[in-house]
Amino acid sequence: xxxxxxxxxxxxxxxxxxxxxxxxxxxxxxxxxxxxxxxxxxxxxxxxxxxxxxxxxxxxxxxxxxxxxxxxxxxxxxxxxxxxxxxxxxxxxxxxxxxxxxxxxxxxxxxxxxxxxxxxxxxxxxxxxxxxxxxxxxxxxxxxxxxxxxxx
Numbered sequence: 001x002x003x004x005x006x007x008x009x010x011x012x013x014x015x016x017x018x019x020x021x022x023x024x025x026x027x028x029x030x031x032x033x034x035x036x037x038x039x040x041x042x043x044x045x046x047x048x049x050x051x052x053x054x055x056x057x058x059x060x061x062x063x064x065x066x067x068x069x070x071x072x073x074x075x076x077x078x079x080x081x082x083x084x085x086x087x088x089x090x091x092x093x094x095x096x097x098x099x100x101x102x103x104x105x106x107x108x109x110x111x112x113x114x115x116x117x118x119x120x121x122x123x124x125x126x127x128x129x130x131x132x133x134x135x136x137x138x139x140x141x142x143x144x145x146x147x148x149x150x151x152x
Contacts, residue, residue, distance in 0.1 A: 004073050004149060005052040007112040009036060012049050012075065015103050015110055020047060022095040025088045032079075032096055044082035044138070045092055047100065051076040069150050074123060077143045082136050090127075093141040097125065104145055112149065119148040 013034055020032040024045070034047045055072040079096045083089035101122065104110060109117045122145060129140035 004054055004071065004112070004115060007115055008052060008073060008075060008147070009049055011110045011112050012077075012104070016047060016049075016100060019103060020096060020099045022092060022099060024092060025083065025085070038080075044080060045096060046080055047096065048078040048080070049075070050078045050142075067150065070118060071149045071151075073147045073149055075145050075147070077145065079141045079143075081139045081141075083139075084136055089137050089139045093127070093139050097141055097143055100143060110147075114151065116150045117147060118150050121146055 013036070017034045018031055020034070021029055022032060022045075024030045030045075032045055032047055033042075034049065035042070036049050038046065038048055051074075053074040053076075077100060079093050079100070081089045081092045081096070083092065105120060105122060109120055111117065122143070124144040125142070127139065127141050129138075131138045
């Protein structure tokens, strides 16, 4: 099975970096940075290209109605926001996710070097982590996107 993480990470970074802009309550229109590894001194909000899960051709074919060379790849994208207001934080997380999904699931599929993007869909979206301290609420929202890829 070929390693699909490098071409997918490159394509996602190219598609998202500098392209995700949302309106924040205090800062106004803001470009949201994209990371593969979050720096220690990061400012909120941000996007993390977190995990990739490859399912090889044989295993993928048994799970889905796929060609013999197709692979399933799931990517976990994490958005993290911090705010003093509950509703504002969830709205920002939802706004960021909406822009990401528009770019990833839009009419022009992401192009991956050495791979053909046969199909892309939203697998899951949830809020796995919400933490409150005395002054802020940190909201983590995750998006899982599934790609069906073929070696080109």
